[in-house]
Amino acid sequence: MPTSSIKRVACYVRVSTENQLENYSIDEQTDRLKAFCKAKDLTIVKFYTDGGYSGGNMNRPGLQQMLKDIKGKHIDMVIVYKLDRLSRSQKDTLTLIEDEFLSNDVDFVSMSENFDTSTPFGKAMIGILSVFAQLEKDQITERFTMGRIGRAKNGYYHGGPTAPTGYDYVDGELVVNEYEALQVKEVFKRFLEGKSINAIQKYMSEHYTNKYGNWSSHTLVLNILRNNVYIGKVKFKGKVYEGKHKPIISTEVFNEVQKLLTSTKREDSKTIFQKNPFKANNLLTSILYCKKCGARFCGNHGNYVCYSRGKTDRRKIIDPNCKNKKWNIQALDKIVKDEILEAALNKDYFNKIISTKKVDTIDNSKEIKKRIDEIDKQIIRMMDLYQVGGIPIEQISNRIAKLKKEKDTISDQLIGKKQTKLSISEAKGILSRSAMILGNGDLSQQRMVVSNLIDYIDIDDELIQIHWSFV
Template sequence: MIYTKPRGLIYILRQDYYIRPPGKTQYRVFLYLFLGGTDMKHVGLYIRVSTEEQTENYSIPEQRERLENFCKAKDWLVVDEYIDGGYSGAKLDRPAVQKMITDAGTGTIDTVLVWKLDRLSRSQKDMLYLIEDVFIPNSVDFVSLNESLDTGTAFGRAMIGILSAFAQLEREQIKERTMMGRIARAKSGLVMGPTAPYGYRYVDGQLIVDEYEASIVREIYDLYLQGYGMEKVSNMLYEKMQLTSASGYAAVRRILSRPTYAGLVHYSGEVYPGQHEKIIDVDMWKRVQEKREHSRNYQRGKRQKHLLTGMIYCKRCGAKYAYHVHSGNNYYDRYMCYSVCRSRKELIKDPHCDNTKYLAAELEQLIIAQIKELALDESKFNKVIQKRIEAPDPTQAMQKQIKEIDKQINNFMDLYQYGKVPVETINERIEKLTQEKSAIEKSIRELNIKPIPKREDYEPTLSRVDSIFETGSADEQRAAVRNLIDHIDIDGENVVIHWVFE
């Protein structure tokens, strides 16, 4: 005997189940006794149709009829129907699907039957979630008529493994295509992201400069190159940028780090020329990045209370110099190698180091005098950068290779015009040459050749040296030092300043 209708039977079964929980085992025992010992599957029919699919083959009555006929042929008991009318199969946030998931967990059903796989879900990811994370853990079989898929059989379970493999392959391919699309977009000079960076507006999909915000961006770069820290800059431009106290520092840091303002596009570690108008020149952007890399950021500078802390290195053992406070008179405060003072064991490089200790006031005045001399004597600045000017260009040989590759590509294009070489051969050779050229260009970018500095780049600080060290605050003095000096080496009586523009 096959019990699929009337609904009264289902109601009686449900009523007994809910009166006498708990769950699956007792429910099955009741059905088994009620049906005279027949071992039936307890099936939930899932039926879905979207608004656009209201055709004869996809209609709810048509799906129900086919599923019920299959249950009769298999001697299965239909316990419930889960019908989502007018819902898309793209997502699982459908009321009938959610009820079916709940019933699968409570043991109300032990089989889910659908007409086609896409009735349950059009997403492989969601389909596998239902089968592997909902049905299988709750001992619920899944059957699809159209695809002859039954997870209750060995073949059906094997098919799930194949579906999982194809789903993983599809995810990897989507990821790869997305990555390739983004790289192609970056190479074409288009900026990523739905929101335009500060200083720009999107107009018809193109980045257009917002003149008011662009003037603030330029001011941020100018102030930072003058030696002001990011937090100080954000405080100075607080009202202009309409910042909140929480976003000021982060906004300035984001602006200073973005190559977009120099007319460049950055993606996946590579930088490409952009199609948009630049707000600052490339040299200014590079100088800011150098300053961010070599100088100490604001937070670290805030912890350093003294003028030269964090900047002095022992030439003998390689350790940093510490500021050692004298307990009685601060005149006797000293800068000394960490290996000598041994105040922090983790910073000791050589416990036998005997490098010279310097009175803090004397060493600081020595460094300030060198900075003032640099500000007054332009020839000293020129002498420092002359080494950079005379140094051989490490990219010269690579630039020569690029010119040779361009010449070969042009030759192949001429052969194509004359029809002397098959097109396939030409395309293959040109593609290979293009790959070689891209690899060389990447190597040049990785060398990160710094532009030759100009004195006017540091003029905002050099022109204010006297006033900074006579009446300026401690923060302003530290900022000026870090804007001009990369680090200081000490070897006995020899104190060597390494300028940031060397």
């Protein structure tokens, strides 16, 4: 504040389009402010005028110039005709008064409301104003939340412009990014084949890139496996709604993955990243499910038993009254092994299995070629950068090597083969070695054969239903 008792006053006037015909015209406000300052013996140094600007918008030229002059210490007091001339928002009004005016030793006066921050009453009014500002903020938040709930109910993704891997966000909707969708399918496929989260992350990071860079995080892989946006759902505030976007993963595949994710939980939360998710003490542990209540089966005193019936882990009990049959471990293991060997040795039986499955085929050749062209262009640009200098050759070499590795990986898919969870040829390859491994391999080797060939097994008393992983 200057040592002189004469205060340098700035008068701010504003009208929006709808107020031009009211008593708040620029001329009317100006005349009344001049009369007020004359009566109070105040010296007006400048009028700041915003004509045709909404009070809900802070980006007004007159207002911004006044704030600039305040920071330059050219103003001691700001006067407006009414509070709503400064802003229609209680929150913005409070911000201007506290953060822009008072923090720069500038008093604020509203002529109509007799609001003067240089008086005790005016200071008290700031507290009242803050209450209304918080109320306004809460109302805005409530309206915003209601809007997002409405969007979710109508099937629209509410995550903003940051679309999940596999999609682009276009005009407020999720649109499939075919090249990234290919990568998402690869993640699901590898997990169902028995690969650990750590192994999947390492493979994806070495062979693919996406719009966020590369697959640098275990968490990214796990979040993708758990995200039901890939089966056409949208979620908000704990509720799931049918989305308008196109699914990337089938509901069947997604549900099977969720079962495996649940079955692979350990006391140590790091296990899922560091160990094979199918490691257990019995051959069929983690792939047996109760058809009656939906709980998993576990090995217990020589038997496979439903968690709900065995009650060995309260967290895994779904129906405490479940009476599904207990199965002798050796007996059930033999039944499943015999089914695998039958599929391996009996061609007609194998063909019968695959005829009952729906083949989900996708031709990604167009998107793969597009990505190969992009990689080629990136490599050329990297070579150009090397020629003009400025980037160390080590960085360029590493980047080109990574691009070439990605190109080699996706080029292998251009032969036109159909992509499935586990291809017929892959299943035949595993089956061809199954007799030797199931007969002579250790438990972990046998489990790897079983977990690769079988998604899960439903148990309904005497009825055993095997869900094969190849289609």
